[in-house]
Amino acid sequence: MDADISAWEQRSVVRVVPPVQPRKLAKVPFVELADGRLQGVVSSGSDIARVYVSSIAAGTHAYTCSTNNNRPCGGLYGTPCKHLRALADEAVLQYGLDRVARYLRVEVAAGGDLLGSLSGGPTRAPAAAVFARFLRHLAYLEVPDSTAPLAELHWFPAVR
Amino acid sequence: MTDTRLGELLTGLPAGTGEALDLVTGFDGAFALGFARVGEEAESALSGLAGALAATPVGARIAEAAEKVAAGSVADEHLAALAGGRAALLGAVHDALLSGLDAALGRTREAWQPAAPAAGIPVNLLEGCRVWLRELAITGWRGVDHDLVTACDQAVEALLGVPELRGLAVLLDGLAAELRASCPVATVDRLPARRWADLWTRGLLLAQSGPWQGTAEPVSGRLLVLGADVHEHGTVVRVQVHGVLEPAGGGTPRLVRTSVAAAKVETIVGPAVWRLLAGYPVLMGALAERRVLDVTDLPLLPGGDLVWHDDRATAGAEADPFTTARVMLGGAVAAPVPPLDRHPVRIAEPVLLEGYTTDGTTLDVGGEGLEWDLDRLPACGPLTPELVAASTGCVGLLRWDGRWLLQPLAVQTAVKRKPVAVHTADWATGPTDPKAVKAEAKAGDVVAVLRERAGRLLRK
Ligand SMILES: [Zn+2]
Numbered sequence: 337m338d339a340d341i342s343a344w345e346q347r348s349v350v351r352v353v354p355p356v357q358p359r360k361l362a363k364v365p366f367v368e369l370a371d372g373r374l375q376g377v378v379s380s381g382s383d384i385a386r387v388y389v390s391s392i393a394a395g396t397h398a399y400t401c402s403t404n405n406n407r408p409c410g411g412l413y414g415t416p417c418k419h420l421r422a423l424a425d426e427a428v429l430q431y432g433l434d435r436v437a438r439y440l441r442v443e444v445a446a447g448g449d450l451l452g453s454l455s456g457g458p459t460r461a462p463a464a465a466v467f468a469r470f471l472r473h474l475a476y477l478e479v480p481d482s483t484a485p486l487a488e489l490h491w492f493p494a495v496r
Numbered sequence: 497m498t499d500t501r502l503g504e505l506l507t508g509l510p511a512g513t514g515e516a517l518d519l520v521t522g523f524d525g526a527f528a529l530g531f532a533r534v535g536e537e538a539e540s541a542l543s544g545l546a547g548a549l550a551a552t553p554v555g556a557r558i559a560e561a562a563e564k565v566a567a568g569s570v571a572d573e574h575l576a577a578l579a580g581g582r583a584a585l586l587g588a589v590h591d592a593l594l595s596g597l598d599a600a601l602g603r604t605r606e607a608w609q610p611a612a613p614a615a616g617i618p619v620n621l622l623e624g625c626r627v628w629l630r631e632l633a634i635t636g637w638r639g640v641d642h643d644l645v646t647a648c649d650q651a652v653e654a655l656l657g658v659p660e661l662r663g664l665a666v667l668l669d670g671l672a673a674e675l676r677a678s679c680p681v682a683t684v685d686r687l688p689a690r691r692w693a694d695l696w697t698r699g700l701l702l703a704q705s706g707p708w709q710g711t712a713e714p715v716s717g718r719l720l721v722l723g724a725d726v727h728e729h730g731t732v733v734r735v736q737v738h739g740v741l742e743p744a745g746g747g748t749p750r751l752v753r754t755s756v757a758a759a760k761v762e763t764i765v766g767p768a769v770w771r772l773l774a775g776y777p778v779l780m781g782a783l784a785e786r787r788v789l790d791v792t793d794l795p796l797l798p799g800g801d802l803v804w805h806d807d808r809a810t811a812g813a814e815a816d817p818f819t820t821a822r823v824m825l826g827g828a829v830a831a832p833v834p835p836l837d838r839h840p841v842r843i844a845e846p847v848l849l850e851g852y853t854t855d856g857t858t859l860d861v862g863g864e865g866l867e868w869d870l871d872r873l874p875a876c877g878p879l880t881p882e883l884v885a886a887s888t889g890c891v892g893l894l895r896w897d898g899r900w901l902l903q904p905l906a907v908q909t910a911v912k913r914k915p916v917a918v919h920t921a922d923w924a925t926g927p928t929d930p931k932a933v934k935a936e937a938k939a940g941d942v943v944a945v946l947r948e949r950a951g952r953l954l955r956k
Pocket of ligand 1: 388390401402409410411412417418419420
């Protein structure tokens with residue numbers, strides 16, 4: 337085995353998750369690469385109480401968009417709607433094109449865009465699971481602070 | 497004088513360290529493949545671990561566990577014994593490294609007094625964690641998939657509701673995020689085998705009967721800040737302040753730490769994380785303005801951690817951390833490390849180094865090269881590798897991860913040829929550098945946006 341790899345594997349503190357880049361959250365408050373999908377929540381342009389749940393599956397590239405109450409998105413015909421476009425754009429900002437493309441298993445030609453390189457079509461999928469993950473995500477904002485010693489955090493340095 | 501002794505420390509490892517770490521590496525390799533079917537190599541790694549600890553009080557239990565697991569019986573008690581064995585080896589490595597470091601620094605450290613176990617921990621939550629950790633051990637890292645990672649979500653949610661179990665919650669959440677990002681793990685080029693087995697081990701030990709920090713005693717006095725170490729993963733940020741406490745009414749100054757942690761999400765990064773800590777204006781103000789803190793009746797845990805209460809502190813006169821380090825570090829007494837916390841990663845000893853030369857990767861200490869820990873420069877602060885490379889003085893933490901490292905908390909350096917001191921927590925009340933202010937303004941107040949959503953959606 338390569339000596340560098342084995343030295344890395346024998347370190348207690350190595351970077352496993354690449355850091356994400358800051359971005360505006362008002363339009364697309366939630367984006368994640370999880371459960372085999374790029375998925376997230378996109379604000380409705382017109383109604384503050386409504387959000388769209390959009391996702392693209394890794395491998396098949398099947399995509400879907402609906403309101404959080406499971407009403408299908410009116411903009412989704414044969415091509416991705418504006419919510420999916422916003423989701424993809426913000427995902428690229430947050431994670432970088434390489435990481436998103438690798439996760440979705442999509443080949444993006446140099447200078448090409450992510451959505452244009454997908455090979456799948458629209459599908460129906462319940463929004464509930466993704467919306468639940470968004471609520472779980474938001475719930476972190478309401479977890480109380482801690483002043484305990486938390487020695488386990490020595491494994492998790494803040495990085496640049 | 498200190499430089500020469502530190503230089504000697506850098507030239508070699510304490511006796512037995514390499515052998516102990518080889519046993520840990522063997523265990524970690526076995527773990528990666530899982531205990532569902534234990535092959536020949538894994539079996540010999542397990543029996544090697546047991547053999548090395550045979551003469552210890554837990555030797556018989558570990559030997560039995562190694563035998564049972566190799567034979568395919570993976571019970572909770574056996575995994576706990578193996579985790580204990582692995583922790584004991586790394587504990588011994590920690591002790592040897594830290595006593596060498598204490599000797600080199602001339603640092604006095606108090607002895608650990610046995611502490612009472614934590615009381616009132618909801619044991620059913622711990623059981624849920626053990627179930628997940630057992631699944632990981634059976635499957636092995638190489639077999640981890642999305643479903644197995646997601647299976648830990650419920651346990652983490654429940655743990656986050658129990659303040660005493662916050663450490664276990666942030667540990668499992670951090671591990672799960674790394675596993676999720678690496679799924680399917682079977683295909684990753686390199687496996688963080690030591691790191692993940694460290695986290696699994698600590699998780700399993702915490703999931704036996706909760707944390708082991710002991711009982712606090714109230715202290716009052718002046719807290720002189722040395723620097724701030726920042727810890728972070730997707731869902732937590734924590735500022736851990738190292739300082740010297742001068743007890744009210746005299747007495748030997750003590751090296752202490754005090755910490756504040758806030759839950760967050762992945763998209764709150766960079767200087768925005770300070771907004772999450774705005775509830776500690778006295779501490780954050782003192783960090784940003786480099787002031788001394790007068791504290792009254794703060795609980796001090798046996799391991800040297802002051803439990804911060806912002807309303808029991810007031811900020812006083814300005815106090816330069818470099819002066820504090822120069823004047824106080826030599827005579828301050830260090831706290832003992834709780835036995836189950838003993839792991840090389842926990843070594844974070846404040847030091848002052850001055851008048852060195854550096855090429856930006858290592859600095860010269862007593863004729864030996866000491867590597868900068870540039871991976872521990874937080875994005876929320878102004879310290880950069882360039883400032884470190886131009887530095888001539890540093891208040892930092894000596895750490896060890898396969899070799900000694902110096903993590904800068906503050907440097908005396910030059911910006912446009914002018915001498916200046918730069919500290920990790922200079923932006924604790926908001927960035928002061930125009931470029932950072934602009935960058936933060938561009939993303940907007942992400943904390944406010946998410947809190948507003950949370951307020952609206954979570955209480956529907
Ligand atoms: Zn849509």
